[in-house]
Amino acid sequence: MRRALLLAASAALLSTTPEPADAAGRRPYGGALTLPARDVSGVLDPHRASDPGQRLQASLAHCRLFRRAPGGAPVPELARDAGRWSGRTLTLTVRDGATFHSGAPITAADVARSLTRLGQPRVGAPLRAAFAAMAFEAVDPTTLRVTAPPGAPRDAVLHLLSRDEAAVLRDGRPGAGRGCGPYAPGASDARGLTLEAFAGHPLGRPFVDRVQLRLAPRPTDEVEAFVFGDLDLSLLTSPRYRKARRAAAGPRATVFAVMHPRHRGAEGRDLRRAIAKLAADARLQRHVDWRAEPASGPWPAALAPGDRAMAPPTAVPSLPSLTVAYPAGDAALEELGRALRDTLGPLAVTSSGVRTRAIGVPGLTRDGAVQARAPEWDLALVVHPWTATAPWEAALEAAEAFAIPGLTPAAAMTTSPAGKARDWARTVATDALLVPILHLALPLHARADLGLALPEAPTGLPELPDAFTPPAGR
Amino acid sequence: MSDRPLGSTRRLVAALAAAAAVASGPVAAQPPLAPAVLPADLATLPFPVAPPSSTATLAEHLARGLAPAALSGAYALDVTVTGAPGRATPARLAAFAADTLEAALRRHHPDLGARLAPDAPAPLRVDLAIAVDAAQLSATLRAVSRPATLWEHLRAPAGHVVATAFAAAPIDLELRTLLGLGPRIARLDRFRLVPLAARPGDAAPAGPVLDLLVDDLDGDGVPELLTLHPTEVLAATWAGPSGFGPPRARASLLHLPPNPARVRHPVGRLAVLVRRDGTRALVAASSDRARAVALRLTPAGLEPLDASPAAAGAPLPDGAWPLYAAGVDTLVTGPWPAGRDALDGPAALTTLGGPAPAPLARLTPAWDLRAWPLHGTLSPSWTPVLAAAHLDGQLRLRSAAHPDQALSLSGHGAASALVDLDADGTPELLATSTALDGPDALTLMTLGRDGAAPQVLWRGRSPAPVTAIAAGDVDRDGYDELVLASWDGAAARLAILAPVAR
Numbered sequence: 001m002r003r004a005l006l007l008a009a010s011a012a013l014l015s016t017t018p019e020p021a022d023a024a025g026r027r028p029y030g031g032a033l034t035l036p037a038r039d040v041s042g043v044l045d046p047h048r049a050s051d052p053g054q055r056l057q058a059s060l061a062h063c064r065l066f067r068r069a070p071g072g073a074p075v076p077e078l079a080r081d082a083g084r085w086s087g088r089t090l091t092l093t094v095r096d097g098a099t100f101h102s103g104a105p106i107t108a109a110d111v112a113r114s115l116t117r118l119g120q121p122r123v124g125a126p127l128r129a130a131f132a133a134m135a136f137e138a139v140d141p142t143t144l145r146v147t148a149p150p151g152a153p154r155d156a157v158l159h160l161l162s163r164d165e166a167a168v169l170r171d172g173r174p175g176a177g178r179g180c181g182p183y184a185p186g187a188s189d190a191r192g193l194t195l196e197a198f199a200g201h202p203l204g205r206p207f208v209d210r211v212q213l214r215l216a217p218r219p220t221d222e223v224e225a226f227v228f229g230d231l232d233l234s235l236l237t238s239p240r241y242r243k244a245r246r247a248a249a250g251p252r253a254t255v256f257a258v259m260h261p262r263h264r265g266a267e268g269r270d271l272r273r274a275i276a277k278l279a280a281d282a283r284l285q286r287h288v289d290w291r292a293e294p295a296s297g298p299w300p301a302a303l304a305p306g307d308r309a310m311a312p313p314t315a316v317p318s319l320p321s322l323t324v325a326y327p328a329g330d331a332a333l334e335e336l337g338r339a340l341r342d343t344l345g346p347l348a349v350t351s352s353g354v355r356t357r358a359i360g361v362p363g364l365t366r367d368g369a370v371q372a373r374a375p376e377w378d379l380a381l382v383v384h385p386w387t388a389t390a391p392w393e394a395a396l397e398a399a400e401a402f403a404i405p406g407l408t409p410a411a412a413m414t415t416s417p418a419g420k421a422r423d424w425a426r427t428v429a430t431d432a433l434l435v436p437i438l439h440l441a442l443p444l445h446a447r448a449d450l451g452l453a454l455p456e457a458p459t460g461l462p463e464l465p466d467a468f469t470p471p472a473g474r
Numbered sequence: 475m476s477d478r479p480l481g482s483t484r485r486l487v488a489a490l491a492a493a494a495a496v497a498s499g500p501v502a503a504q505p506p507l508a509p510a511v512l513p514a515d516l517a518t519l520p521f522p523v524a525p526p527s528s529t530a531t532l533a534e535h536l537a538r539g540l541a542p543a544a545l546s547g548a549y550a551l552d553v554t555v556t557g558a559p560g561r562a563t564p565a566r567l568a569a570f571a572a573d574t575l576e577a578a579l580r581r582h583h584p585d586l587g588a589r590l591a592p593d594a595p596a597p598l599r600v601d602l603a604i605a606v607d608a609a610q611l612s613a614t615l616r617a618v619s620r621p622a623t624l625w626e627h628l629r630a631p632a633g634h635v636v637a638t639a640f641a642a643a644p645i646d647l648e649l650r651t652l653l654g655l656g657p658r659i660a661r662l663d664r665f666r667l668v669p670l671a672a673r674p675g676d677a678a679p680a681g682p683v684l685d686l687l688v689d690d691l692d693g694d695g696v697p698e699l700l701t702l703h704p705t706e707v708l709a710a711t712w713a714g715p716s717g718f719g720p721p722r723a724r725a726s727l728l729h730l731p732p733n734p735a736r737v738r739h740p741v742g743r744l745a746v747l748v749r750r751d752g753t754r755a756l757v758a759a760s761s762d763r764a765r766a767v768a769l770r771l772t773p774a775g776l777e778p779l780d781a782s783p784a785a786a787g788a789p790l791p792d793g794a795w796p797l798y799a800a801g802v803d804t805l806v807t808g809p810w811p812a813g814r815d816a817l818d819g820p821a822a823l824t825t826l827g828g829p830a831p832a833p834l835a836r837l838t839p840a841w842d843l844r845a846w847p848l849h850g851t852l853s854p855s856w857t858p859v860l861a862a863a864h865l866d867g868q869l870r871l872r873s874a875a876h877p878d879q880a881l882s883l884s885g886h887g888a889a890s891a892l893v894d895l896d897a898d899g900t901p902e903l904l905a906t907s908t909a910l911d912g913p914d915a916l917t918l919m920t921l922g923r924d925g926a927a928p929q930v931l932w933r934g935r936s937p938a939p940v941t942a943i944a945a946g947d948v949d950r951d952g953y954d955e956l957v958l959a960s961w962d963g964a965a966a967r968l969a970i971l972a973p974v975a976r
Contacts, residue, residue: 026841026888027739028865029814069963097732097764199735199813204761207738466738 029207031469033452034232036222037213040193043185045174046167047118047125052235052251052385052442055164056461060195060211062167063180063202065092065111065144066158072389072458074155074162078106078180078202085154090146091139098202100170101184102177108138113172115146118165125165126387130396133409134160149410156413159390164459182206182465191215207468208452219330226445232452233462234445245450250290250442251460252300252386255336257324257379258369258402259433268433273313274347275379275435282343287336290443295436297429303386303394305412306422310429310436321355322348325369325377328360337381340437370403379435385442389458395421404432512880513870515835516860519821521874522845523801524856525748528611528643529574529652534752535693536602536615537578539639545617546585550599551576552592557606563654567604570652575602575615597622599633609952610695611649612642642695645952647849662896664974665918665932667958669967670717681705683959683966684742684760688946691746691754692771697946698722699957702742703966704762709771712948717968725776730763735812737761745796747826749803755779755826757796761811766790768826779826789827797821798845798860803828806845808837816865817843839865841888846945848894848901859901863888867908871921881921887914893945893954895973902931904956904971906940914940914960918971936969938962 035056042049042057049058066074076082076095083092098106118125119132134157135147148157160166170178176185183195183206192214199205216222219236226234235250257279263271276295285292296309322344326337341358348356359377369380384401388394392412399407406427411420428434444462446454453470454462526534553572555564576589579600590596599618604611620633645653681704690697691709698709699718705727713719742760747768749755756776759766768779768789779789790796794807795817803826809819818839822831837843842863849856857875864870869890871881887906895902900920907915914936921928938960945954948970956971 026815029816073964095732096728097734099734197813201736204736204738204740205813 027207027468028470029205029209029468031208031452032210032212033208033464033467034212034214034230036216036225036231036234036236037192038217039215040188040213043179043193043195043213046169046179047114047123047165047174049165050126050387052459052461055387055459056235056464057213058164058167059181059457059461060183060464061179061181061185062169063098063182064162064164064166064168066162067203068162068389068458070456070458070463074158077162078111078168079161082158088148088150088152090148090154090157092144092146094142094144095202096142098180099200100178100180101198101200102170103200104170104177106168106170106180107141108144109141110170110172111144111168112136112138114168115161115166117169117172127160127163127165127393127396127400127409129400130160130409130413131166149408149413151414152410153413156390156392159393163387165387183211201465203465206465208464211464226447229447232447232450235442236445245446245448250444252303253383253440253442254295254298254300254386255333255381255383255437255440256298256366256402257340257381257435257437258366259379259435260377261372261433263378263433267317269431270313270315271317271319271347272433272435273310274316275344276310276437277312278343278346279340279435279437282339284336284339284343285438287339288332288438288440291441292438295439298398298432298434298436299391299394299425300386300439303388303391304425305391305395306425317347319348319355319378321357322379323377324356324358325361325364325380326358327364327382328362333381333383334358334360336437340381366401370401381437383440387459392421395425398428399424402432402434404428404434512872512878513838513862513864515821515837516862516870516872516880517878518835519806519843519860520800520823520834521858521860521877522799522847525847526752527648528646529571529648530578531693531752532611532613532641532643533571533574533578535641535643536575536613536639537582538752539641540579540582540615540617540637543617543637544585545579545583545598545600545637546587547598548587548590548596549617550590550592550594550596551602552599553602553604555604555606558653559606559655561654562606563652564606566654567649567652571602571604571613575600596620598636606645606653609947609950610642610644613640615639615641644695644947644950662902662920662931662973665934665971666974667916667934667936667969667971669969681740681966682941682961683968684740684942685744686942686944686957686959687744687746687756688944688948688957689746689754689756691756692773693754695950697948697950698771699944699946699948700744700756701959701966702744702758702760702942704740704742704760707744707756707758707769707776709776712950717970718948723771723775725758725767725769725778727758727760727763727767730765730767733762733764733810733812737811737813737815739815741811741815743796745799745805747799747803747805749826757790757799757805757826759796759810761815764810765792766794766796790824791831794822794824794831796824797843800845806834807831808843816841838862841865842890846892846901848892849899859892861890861892863890869905871903886917887940889940889943891943891945891956893956895954895956897953903928904943904958906943912939913937916940916958916971934971936960938967941966 042054043061046058046062049055063078065079067077069075078095078098080093080095083090094108115136133149137145139145182198182201184198186194186196195211197206197209216225222236225231280294324337324341326333337358341356344356366382369382388397396412407424451469452467455466457463551572553568555568558564579586597620601616603614617637618633619636621627683701685702687700688697696711698711701708707725708721709723710718710721740761745757747755756769757766769776770779793810795810797806797808800806805824807822807824808817816839817837820836821834824831840862844861846859857873860872862870869883869886885908887908890905892901892903902920904918916934918932919928919930940958941961942959944957947954958969960967
C-alpha cells in the first residue's frame with residue numbers, strides 16, 4: 001500500500017527550504033528596545049506632542065481611533081471600522097472590550113472628551129484649530145459622532161483622527177493609567193521610564209516586550225549614550241558614529257530662516273527673496289550631515305499645498321548689517337548658520353566692509369523666533385519637523401506653527417490643493433516672514449547590531465508597536 | 475490520466491493559464507533523509523476518528539428523510555443501481571447499500587420488522603434506486619404499502635406510496651472500491667495558481683482570512699467554502715469559472731465577548747464536527763473574541779448550534795481553542811491565545827456541551843497544529859495526518875499509518891495543507907515560506923513513497939502573504955483543489971491551486 005510506504009520513509013528530516021524567502025511567516029514576540037528621551041512629555045500628555053521624539057512616545061503609550069498604514073491611509077485602531085459618513089457627520093463605533101491601562105473600559109465619552117481637549121487653546125496641540133473646528137459627541141457608550149466643518153471630506157477627518165497626538169485619554173485628561181497605547185508606563189527612575197507591552201491594546205499586544213525611555217536631556221547626552229551602545233535608536237541629527245546604521249529615512253523637516261517682523265513690506269519681501277536665492281545658489285546642503293535639498297518653497301515637494309517656489313527679487317536690497325541667529329548648543333545649526341552668514345555677505349555691505357554675523361541664542365526655539373523674543377537678530381534659523389502627511393495638513397501645520405493668518409481649517413480641508421488653500425500657499429511664499437533654506441530627511445540611527453525589524457510609519461518615524469525580532473537566520 | 479471530462483476548475487485553470495502569474499517550477503529531488511524526533515505532544519495526541527462514509531451518509535439521510543412516516547412491520551428491500559461504468563460491479567454496491575440502509579432504517583424506525591427478500595410478499599416494500607454519475611451518487615427511496623385485504627387489492631393492486639426520500643453523496647474511496655473502479659491515475663506535472671476575482675457586490679469583511687475550510691456543512695451535496703475573519707464567518711459556494719459566488723450565509727462573532735488580550739496579528743480556527751445525529755457543525759474561534767461558537771448551516775443561514783441564552787451559541791468551555799475534530803462531538807483543544815499567538819500550553823479533549831475537558835499532553839510551542847483527513851486508495855483506509863508548525867521553524871507530521879514516526883521539514887511557514895490532489899493515496903503538501911514580509915514563496919511537494927525522498931512538484935509565489943489554506947473538492951469534479959487566502963494589509967484575496975490537467 002503506497003500510503004504505508006509513504007511515511008515508512010518518513011522517519012526523516014527533510015529540508016525543503018524555499019526559494020529566497022520573502023513571504024509572511026508569523027512574527028515572534030519578545031525583546032526590548034531602548035530609546036532616547038529629552039523628557040517623557042509625549043507619554044504624560046500626548047495632546048501636546050510636537051517634535052518627533054514626543055510623537056514617538058505618544059504612539060507608544062497612547063491609542064487613537066485610527067492609525068496610519070505604511071502607505072498613509074488611516075486604518076482602524078480603537079474604532080471598530082471606518083465608520084459611517086453622512087453629510088458632514090462621521091459615526092464611529094468604539095471597539096468592544098478595549099480598556100485603558102488601568103483596566104477601565106474605553107467609552108465613546110472618553111474619546112469625545114479627549115478629542116475636544118485637543119481643540120482647546122490652552123493645550124497647544126499642533127493642529128489645534130482643526131480639532132477646534134470639529135465637534136465630538138458620545139451618542140452612547142460605544143458610539144461617537146464626529147461633526148466636520150462644512151465641506152470637509154471624510155478622508156481629511158480620518159486623517160486628523162489618526163494623528164499621533166489625537167490620543168484617547170480616560171475622561172479626556174492625562175494621568176497615570178489613563179492611556180490605552182500598546183505600551184503601558186511602568187517603573188520610572190532618574191534614568192528614565194519603562195514601558196511594558198500592553199495585551200489589552202485594541203490591536204493586540206505589541207511584539208517587543210519592553211521599551212525603555214532613557215532620559216537624555218541634552219543632545220550631547222544622547223550622542224554619548226548612543227555611541228556607547230546604551231541606546232538602540234537615535235533621532236538626533238548629530239551622531240556621526242560609523243557603526244550606526246540608518247534604519248529609516250526619518251521624518252521630514254525644513255530649515256527655515258524666520259525673519260524679524262521689522263522686515264515686513266515690499267523691501268522685506270525683496271530681502272527674503274534675495275536670501276532664498278543666495279541660499280539656494282550656495283548649496284548649503286554641504287553643511288548638514290543628512291540628506292537635504294535646497295528649498296525652493298516653504299513645503300517639501302510631497303507636502304506642497306500649491307505653488308511653492310519663491311519668486312526672484314526685483315531688486316537686491318542693501319543692509320547696514322545682517323545678524324543670523326541659531327540655537328546655542330546646536331552644532332548642526334551653528335555650522336549652517338555660519339555658512340548662511342558667509343553666503344549673505346552681498347546683502348550687507350558698508351563702506352567699512354561686510355557686516356554680517358552669526359550668533360548663538362540660548363533657548364532659541366521656533367515659537368520664540370516667530371514671536372521675535374530676541375530683537376537683536378534679523379533672521380533666526382529653526383528646524384521644523386513636519387508631522388503632516390498630506391498637503392492640506394501641511395498647510396494647516398505651517399499656518400499654526402508660524403502664526404500665518406488667512407487659512408481656516410475648513411478651507412484647508414475642503415479646498416486643498418486647489419482654491420483658497422492654493423491661493424493662501426502662494427501668499428505664504430510671497431509675504432510670510434519665512435525663508436525656507438533646506439528640506440531635510442532627518443535620519444533615524446539604529447545600533448548596528450540591533451536585531452529588530454523596524455516598520456516605517458508614513459511620518460518617517462518607526463512604527464514601533466509593529467517592530468519585532470526576526471528569528472535567527474532570517 | 476483520468477478519462478473523466480474536465481472539471482470546472484480545470485477549465486478555469488486552462489482558460490486563465492496565460493494570465494496566471496505563476497508558472498510551474500521544475501521537479502526537484504530532495505536530499506537524503508535523516509531520522510527525526512517525534513515531539514511528545516504529537517506522539518500522544520489522538521487522531522481524528524474516521525468520518526462517516528458516503529454510503530453511510532446516504533443511508534442516514536434517506537432514513538431520516540422517511541422518518542416522519544413511521545415504518546413498521548416486515549418489509550422487502552429492493553436495490554437497483556444504474557449508470558455505473560462498464561467495468562463496475564454494481565451488485566456489490568447494491569448489497570452493501572442494502573445492509574447500510576437497513577441499519578439506518580432501524581435507528582429511525584424502531585418498529586420495523588424483519589427484512590425479507592426483494593420479491594417476498596411483505597406488507598411493506600422499500601425500493602432504493604441508486605444512480606451513479608461522474609462524481610456523485612444520488613439515491614431515491616420509496617416506501618410502498620402493499621394491499622393487505624381483498625378490498626385493497628381491488629382498489630390499488632400495486633399498493634400506495636407512504637414515504638419517499640432523496641439524497642446524494644460524493645463518490646468516495648469506499649464507493650470506488652465497492653464499484654470496483656480501482657484507483658484513478660492523474661497527472662501532477664503542471665500547476666497553476668489562479669487568483670479568483672473579487673466577488674461583485676460582496677461587502678468586504680473586515681480583516682484577513684484567518685482560516686479556511688471546504689466542507690459540505692449542510693449536507694446538500696454542494697461543498698461550501700467557509701472563511702473566518704476576525705469578527706465574521708462566511709459561507710460561499712463555487713459558482714463556476716468566475717470563482718466563488720457571493721456569501722450565501724454569514725455569521726457575526728461580535729456577540730461573543732471580546733478577548734481582553736488580543737494578539738497583534740489575529741489568528742483563528744475553523745473545525746467541522748460530526749454530531750451524534752449525523753449532521754455537521756462548524757466551530758469557529760477568532761483570537762479577537764474570548765470564546766468559540768458552534769454554528770450550523772441551514773437554509774436560513776449560519777445559526778448558532780445552541781441558541782439558548784445560556785449557551786449563547788458557544789457550547790465550548792471558556793479558554794478552549796479548537797484545534798481539530800477528534801470524534802463525534804469531540805474536539806482536541808488548546809489554550810486560547812492571550813497576547814501571544816503561539817500554541818503553548820496543555821491540550822485537552824473537549825466534548826461539545828459535555829463535561830470538563832480531559833487533559834492531554836502539553837503542546838510543544840507551535841504556530842499551528844492541525845489534523846488533515848486523508849484516505850488511502852486501494853481500500854477505504856483512514857490515515858489522517860497531524861501537522862504541527864513549531865516555533866523552531868520545523869513542520870512536523872505524524873501519520874496514523876505510522877504513529878510512532880515523524881516527518882520533519884524545515885524552512886516552511888505556519889500555513890500549510892496536506893491533500894491528495896491526484897487521489898493516488900499519497901498526499902501532497904503545500905507549504906508557505908518562513909520569511910516575514912512581502913510575497914509568499916509556496917512549495918508543493920509529494921511526500922514520497924516506495925522509500926524515495928519527497929519531491930518538489932511545484933514552486934510558486936503568492937503576491938501577498940498566505941494566511942490560510944484549505945483543501946477540498948470545491949467544484950465537485952471528484953478531485954480536491956487547494957484554496958489559498960492571502961492578505962496584503964488592506965484586502966483579503968482568494969486563489970486556487972490545482973493541476974492544469976488530471
